[in-house]
Amino acid sequence: MTATAGGVAANPLRKGLAANRIADPCNVIFFGATGDLMKRMLLPAMWNLRLEDMLPSNYGIVGFSRSDDDDEKFRDEMRKAVDEFSRSGPAKEPLWSDFAKHLSYVSGTFDDTNCFHKLRAQLEKNDKELGTGGNRLFYLSTPPSLFAPIVDQLDKGGLGPRDNQTGWTRIIVEKPFGTDLDSARALQAEVSKVFDEKQIYRIDHYLGKEPVQDIMALRFANVIFEPLWNRRYVDSVQITAAETVGVEQRGGYYDNAGALRDMIQNHVMNLLALVAMEPPVAADADSIRDEKFKVLRAIRPIDRARVTLESARGQYDAGSIAGKPVPGYREEPNVRPDSNTETFAAVKLLIDNWRWAGVPFYLRSGKRLAHKTSEIAITFRSIPHRLFGDAGDALDNNVLVMKIQPEEGISLRFNAKVPGPKMHIRAVSMDFNYGTGFGVVSAPAYERLIGDAMRGDATLFTRWDAVETAWQIVMPILDKWQNTIDESFSNYSAGGQGPPSSDRLLAMDGREWRKI
């Protein structure tokens, strides 16, 4: 019952059945297997892929970490993780026992080649006993500082693609890919010594979210939007990724990162690319990623002298979220009391190409804001001549909003006549939401992305050229912010709309942010 590509294609019973279920037999190896991400997201994702029958018949899941665990203890820990965090609820028998047979654990340090020899022995054992066919997908869910050492040890331990004569080898690298342009390039140099670009899957879990994929459907499956999708009709674009949560247990990491690195350089930049890119020639990974890269490359570099005019940063103070008091950023665990790290970042970008010349793209992301919301708002230009409405009527610009979370949907604002004898005009907003109350729940991002990587579909992963370009775009801001203390910090209250400097960023252009 080992699926083969030729067998699947030739099997007459396959007609009309989902072919995307079929991934090659493989081992998925998680580095950092006892960490929080593994327990909350990754192992539950693997379990749900099993429940959805999206795993191949022959698979192995190998955890690798420093903890001195063994297979049984690892399985127990993973069962607890599934019971607590899986969207499908606690694990049930007999499926869990069947799944657990595919779990194994290798204890080792990330800089000891002998440990990687042990890992190789385990994978070869799985190939024999589980029929995993020599195919290997490595997942780096460790702190970023360990990415390069692990890749190096994979090579030394004979686990790199060049040493694999029987199957494929791929690697998923968690974000952040570098902490700045230089470190990203250094990491890329190390990773590319061992893996080809086509074998590297840089994960940005935002791209696995259903509504993000809907952006392309909206743009390229409709005829009515694309003709308006350019500088002639679009006044400006706002992309918002707002959270109500603070840094929680991630203070140590976040205080060295900040909103620009954590959100703008990757998630928000990816949204910008999807909104602004040209139609790809095909829906395959490289056609889409080519277009995303082209639009990122067309973003006008920010002059270092203009950073303060074209960006804004903030740090939250104590305040309240949903009526509950929350501490200020500098009072959070593992955050320096004099921290200069931004928890809010806003940037104005211009795209120097035929389609978008002169249209500002305003990007913002922050923690402890009034509401959790991610959206892309396209504001269209004003009408050229006012024909209708009393002088007192406000004729609002049309706005198309793509809502990404927590609600998924589309909202369109347009002007309409108020019923009655007079010609009063007022703006109405039509929201189109698909309910999600029942039915096939879309798989969380990690399920989608791990499944894609197992099948070799890189469409939703970020290519190096895009990562590098995104770093190039934010570096002038990052340099400036790292080298100057913002004396205004903390400059916005938790539960608010962000710092006043963010409002000024748009006010200088005669615009204002949509309310969060």
Added chain:
Amino acid sequence: MSLESSTVGTSLDAIRAELSRGKLATSTFNFIVWIDDPARRDWIRERAGMLSEKHPSFTLIFDNTGVREGDATVTTGARDPHATVTVRGERVEIDVSGLDAATIARYVTGLCAAGVETILWWSGFKEASRATFYALLPLIGTLIVDSSGGLADDSALRALADFHAEHMEVTLRDLAWMRLTPWRDMIANFFDDERLLGELFTIRALHIASGSDSEALYLGGWLASRLDWTATGRDAFTDRAGKTIAFNRRREGEIRRVQSICLDSETSWYHGEVTEDPGVVSVWVEGEHAREPRLFPLMAIDNASLLERAVLESGAVELFETALTTAATLLG
């Protein structure tokens, strides 16, 4: 955004007036539901309501159970002209007991949105509903039924096959067929290894145990249509080489559920059987190509989701139609 409901008389004008109070209406399809079985009324209404609330659509529920009392309920989105509107489905439920078929059809022409597909979920089983069914037929594009919805025998499937033969222009969906997708996937999975493809053409017997007949007949019909088998009676096929394939089916387990399946090839036995957990199937192979048992999760696809898939799938599904046609030949 909560929906607002109000009860009005059953006249077309009263319903239209109530609908027009809704601020915005967006319909991606019209969804007509016929209920004449009091025992299944709430079950059907609940699922139709779930679909209506998820998809911007116009849902028209004809209640012929006699439980309602000569009125209609109109459910729309916001009616306050100043409200921000989230467009969700509009729904009208009408007591049609005692109304003739022509009157019922006029509700469809008078209320349904123009320019979008009209889908009928027919859950009727009373002979008296027959005239209404045929009055609605010219007004719809897609018909959804459940041939194992309430009956364990093959009568509903037989009627469906006859209907399909006479009305090829109607796009047909059968929830009983759609429930079988995980089973078809499991069976296909046996032969995804190209070394085993040849086994498909040496199958000599097919054994299926199911709670109602539709499932066994559909699976038999599907295999036959995919493998070029010809039905030679109620319990046998012949393959392309003229060899006989015995078809043994027995009724076992819950209605609408498959209990087990076994394909006997010349060298091996390919088994799938529901475990103690009804959501899990154990699959294994005995004989020359023996494989250890593997557990297959039967994806829990609830009826509302099946209904949604039936509605969203567009056009005729050749695979289903050939399976139905082949199943019909088994029925004689």
